[in-house]
Amino acid sequence: MSVKILHIDSNHPILWQQLEDAGFENHTDFKSSKEEIEAKIQDYNGIVIRSRFKIDKTFLDKATNLQFIARVGAGLESIDCDYAEAKGIHLIAAPEGNRNAVAEHSLGVILSLFNNLNQADAEIKAGQWNRESNRGHELDGKTVGIIGYGNMGKAFAKKLRGFDVEVLFHDIVENIGDENAKQVSLQELQQKADVLSLHLPWTSETDKMVNSDFINAFAKPFWIINTSRGKNIVTADLVEAMKAKKILGAGLDVLEYEKLSFETLFQDKNTPAAFQYLLEAKNVLLTPHIAGWTFESHERLAQVIVNKIKSIF
Numbered sequence: 305m306s307v308k309i310l311h312i313d314s315n316h317p318i319l320w321q322q323l324e325d326a327g328f329e330n331h332t333d334f335k336s337s338k339e340e341i342e343a344k345i346q347d348y349n350g351i352v353i354r355s356r357f358k359i360d361k362t363f364l365d366k367a368t369n370l371q372f373i374a375r376v377g378a379g380l381e382s383i384d385c386d387y388a389e390a391k392g393i394h395l396i397a398a399p400e401g402n403r404n405a406v407a408e409h410s411l412g413v414i415l416s417l418f419n420n421l422n423q424a425d426a427e428i429k430a431g432q433w434n435r436e437s438n439r440g441h442e443l444d445g446k447t448v449g450i451i452g453y454g455n456m457g458k459a460f461a462k463k464l465r466g467f468d469v470e471v472l473f474h475d476i477v478e479n480i481g482d483e484n485a486k487q488v489s490l491q492e493l494q495q496k497a498d499v500l501s502l503h504l505p506w507t508s509e510t511d512k513m514v515n516s517d518f519i520n521a522f523a524k525p526f527w528i529i530n531t532s533r534g535k536n537i538v539t540a541d542l543v544e545a546m547k548a549k550k551i552l553g554a555g556l557d558v559l560e561y562e563k564l565s566f567e568t569l570f571q572d573k574n575t576p577a578a579f580q581y582l583l584e585a586k587n588v589l590l591t592p593h594i595a596g597w598t599f600e601s602h603e604r605l606a607q608v609i610v611n612k613i614k615s616i617f
Contacts, residue, residue, distance in 0.1 A: 307371075307617060312341060313354035315376050316606035326614055342366045350613065352376065359383040364391060372396055372616055374609050378403075378456070378596065379533070381506045396612045399455035401605030402596030406531050407459035409595035410501055413529050413555030416589055418443060423586045444468040449497030452532065453480055453487070457503035461485040472496060476509075494521045499529065506533035516541040519550055527553045531595040534558035539578040546585065553587035557595040 306329045311320065313334065320330050331348070333341060338357040345351070345367040352374045353359070359373060364387055372394040373383055380397050388395055416422055419440035427434055448464060450457045450473040461471050461484035471485040474493045481487035488496075500522075504510045514528070514537040528551055530537055539560045545551040561579060575583075582588045 307349045308347060309350040309352060309613075310341070310345070310348045311352045312336075313352070313356050313376070315352065315354070315609075316603045318603060319352070319376070319606035319610055322607075322610045323613065326610075328613070338363065345370065350374065352609065353382070355382050357382070359388070361387050364388055364393070367393075372613065374613055376401075376605050376609050378406075379505050381533070394616055396609060398605045398608035398612070401608040402598070402601035403455040403459040405598040405601040406456045406503070406595045407463045409557065409591075410460050410529050410531050410555075411463045413531075413557070413589055413591075414443065414448075414499060414501075414527065417527055417553040417555055417587065420586075422589055443499075446470075446498040447472060447496045448499045448501065449473070449493040449526075450485060450501050450503060451475070451490075451493070452503035452505075453477075453485065454503065456531070457501075458482070458484070460501060460503060470496070491521070495523045497522065497526055498524060499527045501529040502532045502536055504532045504536055506535055510536045512536070512538050514538065514542065516544065519545045522550070525550055525552050527551070527555075529555045531557045534560045534562050539576070539582070543578045543581045546581075546587070553589075554582070554585075555589040555591075556582070557591045558593050559590075562593065 306327065308329045308331065309323060311330060311332045324330055342363055345363065346369055348367070349369055350372045351370065354376050359382060361384055364370070364384065370393050373388060374396040375383065376398060378397060378399040380395055383395065385395055420438040424434070424438045427438070444467055447470040450461060450471065453473045453475040457473060457475070461473065464471050465484060472488045472493050473481070473485045474488060474490045479487070502514070512535065519541060528542070537560060542551065542554060546554065559579070561576065582590060
């Protein structure tokens with residue numbers, strides 16, 4: 305019996321081609337609603353997704369022949385993982401595929417914020433030549449704190465090896481320090497960090513983790529980078545901290561207001577006041593969830609998924 309796979313999001317063509325070459329039967333449906341997919345999912349042994357809709361209990365109960373769910377990305381928050389695993393369904397993700405892209409993006413954001421690159425560029429293009437107001441900071445001599453030391457956090461720490469910086473990290477998993485970073489308590493990280501970079505999944509434990517209490521526990525004013533998930537930060541609290549100069553600058557590749565698919569921004573048509581502040585602030589750098597979205601990672605993510613699917617059968 306052939307293994308039938310339904311692809312509900314587009315991906316790099318090597319994913320389809322290599323699965324076909326390995327004898328899998330590929331089908332696509334990029335348009336149908338969740339309900340329409342549910343009506344036929346019992347015909348498939350595997351499903352390949354990005355983030356079009358949530359794979360919940362209703363979906364899983366109808367997927368009576370499903371053996372795996374493969375998400376071409378790093379996180380699995382769009383899947384009811386506990387319920388899927390209870391049904392014996394393999395869950396596949398590919399954080400190895402875009403960790404380098406995220407690490408490079410994070411470093412680029414820090415250097416841009418420290419040196420006012422985007423602000424200075426915009427001013428010159430507007431006919432302004434402002435040197436003193438664009439005087440920058442150097443990364444050397446700073447302490448960089450990383451929260452979350454999985455694939456992304458480790459890749460970012462490795463990129464920092466060329467700088468004269470102290471790299472600390474906090475993670476709920478113990479004893480995972482390496483030559484690139486020292487594992488510390490959250491309290492020690494908050495006492496020492498000049499820069500905070502988030503590399504966390506979005507879970508019940510990390511949801512709204514960066515709030516006023518969390519920010520005020522830092523001993524020094526600091527810069528913050530978020531390439532993880534937008535809902536890990538309470539944007540209104542972030543903005544208040546920026547107004548109070550507790551946070552010196554923010555590089556946000558992800559936003560609290562993103563929809564689950566990551567393809568659109570707001571849940572409604574209103575612009576929240578906190579987001580309006582971010583749009584106007586000179587010490588804020590915003591990007592549309594592209595830290596892991598490079599040409600190289602596009603192919604690498606697909607290859608990781610292919611390899612993991614083939615390892616099951």
